[in-house]
Amino acid sequence: MGGKAKPTKHSAKEIAGKVAAATTNKGGGKAGLADRKGGAAGHAKFKCPSCGQQAPSIKSAEMHWDSKHSKLPFVPGDWSDTHAEHGGVTTAGVAVKGAAKQKTVHELAKTKTGQEKLKQLEQEKLKQQF
Template sequence: MAGKAKPKKHTAKELKQKQDAALTNKGGGKAGLADRKGGAAGHAKFKCPICGMAAPSIKSGELHWDSKHPKMPFKPEEWSDLHAIHGGTTKGVAVKGAEKEKTVHELKKTEAGRKRLAEIEKEKLEKQFQDVKLNK
């Protein structure tokens, strides 16, 4: 017999809200606003040399070129790479899911995490070695 207490399992609505809260760009003040707009580069990576239209990939840039500038030959090397110019797009300051550092237990679960753990251990050993060297 079921009681009036909270159900034992999470509802689909609740899981969707948790996912949305973790992955949606919200808050962060002025830095968050700039982050949501994509920083100085914007979210698109490439810029058309003729009209300045932004494109996320060189393939979509080629499709734009064929439809808007068909009389001219397409040269991908002339397109500006905005992410390279501005040093990337966003910093992720307004993404709530990006705030939390993974625990050692979570890092051990994946190959990339195990590599990161090895890097952290190496950095700790190098710091200890430098500290010992400075004390002598």
């Protein structure tokens, strides 16, 4: 029996948050940015020869093949290894989290780099008008 106002079990939201925190790459700097984007080949290693769908492992590639191309035989050698094409593993991180939200004009105006970005955006808008 739990104590006063204390849940006896973890909530699904709490567990999901812990899993996300443990498996999401949040490294900073240019290397972290490149890693979050997945490098040159992305995080998936294998690419389907038929439809181009990417798969992280040969096992998931086989599952994809069985569900989408079941009439054809599965040949692992036909799948292209995108990491090998780009010179080995392209990332060092664990997972990818979506891109950061776009900063508002007010947030950009607070820093020098943000102010420069605002000037570039204004110049692009002027070019598009004419």
